[in-house]
Amino acid sequence: MIHLPSPARGPLRALSTRLIAAIVLVLVVVGVVYLDREGYRDVNEDGLTLLDCFYYAVVSLSTTGYGDITPVSESARLTNVIVVTPARVLFLIILVGTTLEVLTEQYRTNARLTRWRTHLKDHVIVCGYGTKGRSAVVALRENGFDIRRIVVVESDRVAVRQATAEGLVAIEGSATRSATLAEAHVKDAKAVIIATDTDEANVLVTLTARQMTAGKVRIIAAAREAENAPLLKQSGAHQVIVSSATAGRLLGLSTSAPPLIDVVEDLLTPGHGMALALRSADRGEVGKSPRKVSELVIALVRHGRVFSLASPECATIETGDMLVYIRDDRAAPVETAISRDGS
Known part of the structure; x- marks a missing residue:
């Protein structure tokens, strides 16, 4: 079941x-x-x-009109012409409008759903709307990704309601089922982020997404335990984030080198000082050393592999390289992570 974001006035x-x-x-x-x-x-x-007045008002406005109470004086008849009759027409308009509201709500929902399906392409599917x-x-939105191109797949109804309340399109169902991912148009997606509650479910979702997309859609999966990371990669995940290992390393750094934690948080939070960014190398930068680039380059991405500046492969920049650099967010507005080539 697809849940679209609730309109401002329901x-x-x-x-x-x-x-x-x-x-x-x-x-x-x-x-x-x-x-x-x-x-x-x-x-x-x-x-x-007073009860008779209520009775007369109700039967008159509802056009029932039993005739047991009638206006006889000129003032009463004038009141009926000026007040009661227009009120009767207005009352009927309210009743008809209410009926039409109920009858057309399903039509409007279907129309919104059709428009959403028509324009859904190059979107990101987030399987699981827990903490991760x-x-x-939040990270996608902070980096300028359009919220209308984010689709949440979640089986928990409470999480689905929370997602729609935050303006996201949510699909209620298990991401391990191909029918659910088909509703999310997984074949037309840009990426699939898998962050369910268990590593077992993450593996099943990864296998399902890989089978449906034939490896053409990037799959990023989360793993609670490091021992499950190889299994996720074998299942088709292009990248695996081990939450327990990452948290453990950060906890270790907080003990041995506390300032490094602040640096890592600053790098991962757009709009707060430094931020990691990725862009394609300019034509004029080809053949130069990454250290000669105006930005502070810390790594190169070449043919899908990441090389640090200490690697011999990073002596010079080649055509098609992607530069990983540190951007100063205090001097420029937040931009997307891949900025210059528009991809």
Whole structure:
């Protein structure tokens, strides 16, 4: 089941507004009739009570009109012409509008779903909206990725509601099923981020995504234990992030070299001082040393492999190389991680 982000004003709120308007309209008519109750005749000829005024207002506005209470004085009839009749028309409009709201809500939802499917391409699928999944979405948004191109796949209804409340499209279902990933248009995706609760589920999702995309879509998976990382790579993950090992290394650094933790957090947080960035090498930089580039280059990506500056392969920049550099976010607005070639 696909859950689109809720509109600013939902149908329940619209129905509540119309209901309140109808009640207010009834009360207005009751008040007008009660003030001029001497100008109305009741079949019982015992005068109009407040209950009789409510009864007359309801049957008049609903166009039932039993005729047991009728206006006889000129002021009462003038009130019916000026107040009650327009109120009756307005009351019918409220009822019809409420009915149309209910009948057309499903149509609007289907229309929004059709538009979403039509424009969905080069998106990122996040399987699992727990702590890691939410952090991945935050990182994508901080790096300028369009929120409309992020699709969350989650089986937990609470997490699905949280995702839609934050403006994301969420698909309720298990990411291990090919039908669920097909709903997310996995074949047209740019990347699949797998961050479920268990490594076993991550392996199954990786195998399913790899089978459906034939390896054409980049798969990034999270692993709780380092021993499961090779299995995830064999299953088709292009990159595996080991959360326990990474957390352990950071904890060790916080003990032996506390300032390094602040540097790592600064590098991983866009908009706060330094940030890691990736761009393609310019034509004028080909043949030069990475150390001669204006930015502070720390690594090269060549044919999918990462080389540090200490490697002999990094002596000069070649055509097609990607430069990993440190960007100063205090001097420039936040940009996407791959900036110059638009990929």
